[in-house]
Amino acid sequence: MNVPPRPPLPHGPYLLCDDSLRPELSLVEKAERLLAGGARVLQLRMKHTPPREALAAARAVVARCRQAGALCLLNDRVDLALLADAHGVHVGDEDLPPEAARELLGPGRLVGVTARGTQGALAALAAGADYVGVGPLFGTTTKQVQAPVLGLEAFKRVVAQSPLPVVGIGGVGLANIARVAATGAHGAAVVSDALLAQDIAERVRLLAEAFDRGARGASLETG
Numbered sequence: 412m413n414v415p416p417r418p419p420l421p422h423g424p425y426l427l428c429d430d431s432l433r434p435e436l437s438l439v440e441k442a443e444r445l446l447a448g449g450a451r452v453l454q455l456r457m458k459h460t461p462p463r464e465a466l467a468a469a470r471a472v473v474a475r476c477r478q479a480g481a482l483c484l485l486n487d488r489v490d491l492a493l494l495a496d497a498h499g500v501h502v503g504d505e506d507l508p509p510e511a512a513r514e515l516l517g518p519g520r521l522v523g524v525t526a527r528g529t530q531g532a533l534a535a536l537a538a539g540a541d542y543v544g545v546g547p548l549f550g551t552t553t554k555q556v557q558a559p560v561l562g563l564e565a566f567k568r569v570v571a572q573s574p575l576p577v578v579g580i581g582g583v584g585l586a587n588i589a590r591v592a593a594t595g596a597h598g599a600a601v602v603s604d605a606l607l608a609q610d611i612a613e614r615v616r617l618l619a620e621a622f623d624r625g626a627r628g629a630s631l632e633t634g
């Protein structure tokens with residue numbers, strides 16, 4: 412049986428639709444605003460949503476993403492990704508191992524894995540991952556991360572050495588996303604800078620413009 416190839420991960424801002432910020436907005440409302448700003452990849456991160464509500468939200472958000480031509484990845488939850496027909500998952504050390512995620516999801520969906528450095532990126536490749544989320548790049552208050560802040564220089568080395576596309580995460584926002592893009596990173600994951608903005612859609616547009624500016628600078632540098 413022919414399985415359609417998994418979609419490529421788009422370059423640029425990688426937006427998290429998270430239930431821990433802006434509780435006055437539903438996850439679907441957050442997703443709609445992120446997508447209205449042109450988000451091309453969205454990760455649905457639900458740490459506080461009960462299972463039945465999470466399944467309904469996953470189905471609704473995946474449907475919105477598909478309508479908008481964007482990818483939807485589920486944070487942690489391989490079961491919800493399958494039930495909601497999402498484009499894939501993102502898993503870290505406290506989740507199912509990436510090999511198991513790949514076994515369940517098959518070859519047609521994306522598996523993203525958290526890495527703290529180059530060794531983690533090499534291990535993720537061996538485990539069948541499609542990309543790595545590398546962080547924390549800068550300080551963040553969105554999550555207590557049990558790993559040191561990398562900073563741009565160390566992050567740039569990981570980008571250069573990683574065999575997989577790298578998405579930077581942690582403290583990324585409009586003030587620094589161009590510099591993240593200038594490292595050659597494939598993407599930059601943003602949670603609070605987008606979701607806490609008064610106009611979420613406009614913030615996503617600005618983040619994408621700034622990422623493109625930084626990436627163009629990087630490609631001029633490398634010829």
Ligand SMILES: Cc1ncc(COP(=O)(O)OP(=O)(O)O)c(N)n1
Pocket residue numbers: 425454456486487501502503504505506523524525543544545546554578580600
């Ligand atoms: C793109 C991206 N990178 C890293 C993470 C962190 O995932 P994880 O380590 O599993 O932590 P939680 O998000 O589950 O708290 C991510 N979500 N996305």
Ligand SMILES: Cc1nc(C(=O)O)sc1CCOP(=O)(O)O
Pocket residue numbers: 525545546547548550551552553554556580581582583600601602603604
């Ligand atoms: C979910 C997550 N994972 C991280 C990691 O380093 O593994 S940092 C993080 C939160 C990022 O939020 P913000 O964009 O608001 O700083």
Ligand SMILES: [Mg+2]
Pocket residue numbers: 486487501502503504505506
């Ligand atoms: Mg996780």
